[in-house]
Amino acid sequence: MSIIVQKYGGTSIGTIEKISSVADKIISEKNKGNDLVVVVSAMSGETNRLIDLAQSIDPDVSGRELDTLVSTGEQVTISLLALTLIKKGYNAISLTGPQAGIVTDSVFNKARILSINNSIIKKYLHKGMIVVVAGFQGITNDGDTTTLGRGGSDTSAVAISVALDANECQIYTDVDGVYTTDPRISPGAKKIDRITTEEMLELSSQGSKVLQPRAVEFAGKYDVGIRVLSAFEDGTGTLVKTENGEQMEKAIISGIAFNKDEAQLTIRGVPDQPGIASLILGPIADCNIDVDMIVQNVGEDGLANFTFTVPRNDYKEAKKSLEESSQKLNAKKVEGSDKIVKISMVGVGMRTHAGIASKMFAVLAENKINISMISTSEIKISIVTDEDNLEIAVNVLHKAFGLDR
Amino acid sequence: MSIIVQKYGGTSIGTIEKISSVADKIISEKNKGNDLVVVVSAMSGETNRLIDLAQSIDPDVSGRELDTLVSTGEQVTISLLALTLIKKGYNAISLTGPQAGIVTDSVFNKARILSINNSIIKKYLHKGMIVVVAGFQGITNDGDTTTLGRGGSDTSAVAISVALDANECQIYTDVDGVYTTDPRISPGAKKIDRITTEEMLELSSQGSKVLQPRAVEFAGKYDVGIRVLSAFEDGTGTLVKTENGEQMEKAIISGIAFNKDEAQLTIRGVPDQPGIASLILGPIADCNIDVDMIVQNVGEDGLANFTFTVPRNDYKEAKKSLEESSQKLNAKKVEGSDKIVKISMVGVGMRTHAGIASKMFAVLAENKINISMISTSEIKISIVTDEDNLEIAVNVLHKAFGLDR
Numbered sequence: 001m002s003i004i005v006q007k008y009g010g011t012s013i014g015t016i017e018k019i020s021s022v023a024d025k026i027i028s029e030k031n032k033g034n035d036l037v038v039v040v041s042a043m044s045g046e047t048n049r050l051i052d053l054a055q056s057i058d059p060d061v062s063g064r065e066l067d068t069l070v071s072t073g074e075q076v077t078i079s080l081l082a083l084t085l086i087k088k089g090y091n092a093i094s095l096t097g098p099q100a101g102i103v104t105d106s107v108f109n110k111a112r113i114l115s116i117n118n119s120i121i122k123k124y125l126h127k128g129m130i131v132v133v134a135g136f137q138g139i140t141n142d143g144d145t146t147t148l149g150r151g152g153s154d155t156s157a158v159a160i161s162v163a164l165d166a167n168e169c170q171i172y173t174d175v176d177g178v179y180t181t182d183p184r185i186s187p188g189a190k191k192i193d194r195i196t197t198e199e200m201l202e203l204s205s206q207g208s209k210v211l212q213p214r215a216v217e218f219a220g221k222y223d224v225g226i227r228v229l230s231a232f233e234d235g236t237g238t239l240v241k242t243e244n245g246e247q248m249e250k251a252i253i254s255g256i257a258f259n260k261d262e263a264q265l266t267i268r269g270v271p272d273q274p275g276i277a278s279l280i281l282g283p284i285a286d287c288n289i290d291v292d293m294i295v296q297n298v299g300e301d302g303l304a305n306f307t308f309t310v311p312r313n314d315y316k317e318a319k320k321s322l323e324e325s326s327q328k329l330n331a332k333k334v335e336g337s338d339k340i341v342k343i344s345m346v347g348v349g350m351r352t353h354a355g356i357a358s359k360m361f362a363v364l365a366e367n368k369i370n371i372s373m374i375s376t377s378e379i380k381i382s383i384v385t386d387e388d389n390l391e392i393a394v395n396v397l398h399k400a401f402g403l404d405r
Numbered sequence: 406m407s408i409i410v411q412k413y414g415g416t417s418i419g420t421i422e423k424i425s426s427v428a429d430k431i432i433s434e435k436n437k438g439n440d441l442v443v444v445v446s447a448m449s450g451e452t453n454r455l456i457d458l459a460q461s462i463d464p465d466v467s468g469r470e471l472d473t474l475v476s477t478g479e480q481v482t483i484s485l486l487a488l489t490l491i492k493k494g495y496n497a498i499s500l501t502g503p504q505a506g507i508v509t510d511s512v513f514n515k516a517r518i519l520s521i522n523n524s525i526i527k528k529y530l531h532k533g534m535i536v537v538v539a540g541f542q543g544i545t546n547d548g549d550t551t552t553l554g555r556g557g558s559d560t561s562a563v564a565i566s567v568a569l570d571a572n573e574c575q576i577y578t579d580v581d582g583v584y585t586t587d588p589r590i591s592p593g594a595k596k597i598d599r600i601t602t603e604e605m606l607e608l609s610s611q612g613s614k615v616l617q618p619r620a621v622e623f624a625g626k627y628d629v630g631i632r633v634l635s636a637f638e639d640g641t642g643t644l645v646k647t648e649n650g651e652q653m654e655k656a657i658i659s660g661i662a663f664n665k666d667e668a669q670l671t672i673r674g675v676p677d678q679p680g681i682a683s684l685i686l687g688p689i690a691d692c693n694i695d696v697d698m699i700v701q702n703v704g705e706d707g708l709a710n711f712t713f714t715v716p717r718n719d720y721k722e723a724k725k726s727l728e729e730s731s732q733k734l735n736a737k738k739v740e741g742s743d744k745i746v747k748i749s750m751v752g753v754g755m756r757t758h759a760g761i762a763s764k765m766f767a768v769l770a771e772n773k774i775n776i777s778m779i780s781t782s783e784i785k786i787s788i789v790t791d792e793d794n795l796e797i798a799v800n801v802l803h804k805a806f807g808l809d810r
Contacts, residue, residue, distance in 0.1 A: 016461050053481075057424075065499055075476075076455070080458060080474065082473075094469075
């Protein structure tokens with residue numbers, strides 16, 4: 001008998017009617033003879049409603065009490081889903097994160113899972129029950145309720161799959177799989193049948209919103225297969241799985257992701273000396289601003305140019321901090337733009353195929369697309385360009401690398 | 406240092422603004438140097454909203470999943486209240502029933518408290534924290550969440566007071582104390598400063614809605630003083646406390662309660678033989694209908710008349726069942742009315758004062774009020790009469806027994 005873990009997000013279970021449809025999907029999997037664990041989020045909008053309530057008391061609310069409050073969202077859905085399964089004649093039981101033995105550290109609002117006591121879920125599976133578990137939440141060793149941070153339900157589902165040594169972790173979303181790029185930008189986008197965990201991690205980190213990067217990382221670390229499926233239509237979705245040396249005919253490029261949530265800052269003409277990067281980025285980090293891409297070039301006269309990206313929301317604050325650093329370092333000038341997009345091509349085939357980067361740059365140049373930053377990893381090339389270039393850049397790359405075939 | 410347990414119901418904490426007012430009341434008690442535990446219900450309307458959701462899945466919903474669902478109501482209020490206290494500069498922590506170690510039996514939807522692990526609450530009190538505990542809920546030894554049934558928050562507060570050996574259990578309601586009768590019926594009704602637990606238990610059981618009978622019973626058993634106070638105005642309220650042999654000048658009658666939620670059924674001319682009561686009431690109990698007052702008289706020809714009251718909502722079903730029994734028993738006829746009221750006079754002074762019952766009947770007779778049933782206990786006399794007589798009956802009794810003085 002196989003153990004299947006399914007995860008349904010907030011939009012799939014936003015109403016009693018939708019919960020009923022989800023229950024039918026669960027039942028059809030159960031009727032195949034599988035043991036079934038179902039992880040659910042809060043009903044769509046509920047988490048925000050609860051956070052709004054708390055913020056009306058304290059706009060900067062955080063910490064333990066916020067988690068106690070917000071975790072009620074999933075507690076409502078697990079019981080409603082279990083009730084629906086029971087009403088449809090199936091034996092089901094709901095478990096909160098604490099009840100399921102999902103132990104986390106005590107970093108409230110963004111806790112990390114330390115361990116899962118799988119005997120609790122297994123006890124109910126052995127009784128033939130469908131086990132419905134609240135995603136996104138856990139319990140500290142002191143008995144406090146924690147949440148894993150936004151999107152944590154994907155991570156819960158993967159962690160439970162690991163703990164149960166499940167045969168498959170099915171993540172149900174509002175799309176029917178992972179695409180070569182966003183179909184809203186590129187109508188030629190194709191669904192990918194199978195993608196490696198590494199590639200999915202790069203796509204997720206670079207802007208694809210289908211899966212949470214943390215969940216993908218977790219799945220990769222413990223070698224769990226994730227299948228991305230639509231909650232609303234049938235289909236085989238996309239299987240995300242580590243290759244483990246299997247020899248498969250691999251596409252060179254698996255997909256193209258993009259991210260419009262960043263802004264770019266450049267400080268020109270700083271002395272090129274050891275420690276300069278930390279003098280520039282230290283004050284940014286002190287403002288709690290995350291830095292993503294970082295590029296440093298030596299310019300004229302032994303002076304360096306230093307460019308990096310920050311979340312678009314933090315652009316103004318980061319620019320102010322950089323201007324202060326500029327004066328202290330006696331740099332030439334500070335420039336920046338918050339109208340940029342980062343476009344990333346991802347594929348494990350890149351490792352063994354030379355010339356991907358040069359082909360990418362050639363294609364973009366032919367189409368008069370100016371590149372302001374480049375960053376590469378073993379299986380990814382990211383470029384930054386003007387936001388206005390997004391659609392044309394994604395489409396020409398998609399075609400040039402044969403993703404539409 | 407005194408330990409004070411306070412309990413606030415749903416109407417006192419129905420909005421963020423009201424939660425803020427309640428927090429101020431808590432803080433003023435804390436500032437007196439007391440250790441403070443606060444028990445809260447769900448925000449008004451929330452429990453019904455959750456039950457409606459569940460009933461839209463299954464109109465006859467009950468059991469474990471319903472408790473998991475409904476218990477989120479108090480979990481929301483404990484965190485909102487704790488956040489409010491923290492925002493106002495006080496050290497506070499919220500505990501769900503399970504976190505507070507409130508262990509119950511596993512009768513879902515109407516569980517009974519078995520024990521409370523007081524070390525958890527004490528740990529936080531020793532740190533100087535205000536401890537906010539979810540009322541109405543607990544945990545079984547198997548880790549399942551339970552609820553205590555409607556009004557269970559009063560019971561939670563009393564049980565916590567017992568477990569902590571608290572100096573006082575303050576129950577905040579929408580009235581400023583216990584009255585000799587309902588002021589909406591009898592404008593001469595007076596607030597009672599002090600009443601015994603036994604009397605309060607009879608008043609609660611007979612229709613006064615100020616305190617839950619279970620909570621009063623619990624307080625009496627463990628000798629905890631309850632003070633009933635208004636959540637909205639200042640005042641000393643009513644102290645409910647067992648007398649323990651203290652010699653006090655006692656009023657003969659403490660108060661008059663009434664209950665309009667019952668209906669009366671009579672079966673006439675049944676053979677007066679052993680076992681007849683169970684033949685009549687057995688089928689009623691099989692329909693899950695509670696029976697309150699029961700009166701049996703021998704009528705003409707050795708045939709008995711049997712009268713009892715049931716909840717008004719169950720009147721039709723009970724009457725149907727009784728008509729079936731009537732045919733089987735060859736009884737003469739079945740009569741009934743769902744337009745009745747039960748009026749009860751309560752007072753420990755009754756024990757030592759003869760003639761209370763006859764004075765009561767005389768006063769009612771003078772005012773042409775017909776009595777259809779009578780039932781007495783050691784400190785209570787209840788009569789049933791037409792609903793239309795309610796106002797006049799309560800007023801003449803209130804005056805005749807000097808409750809308006």
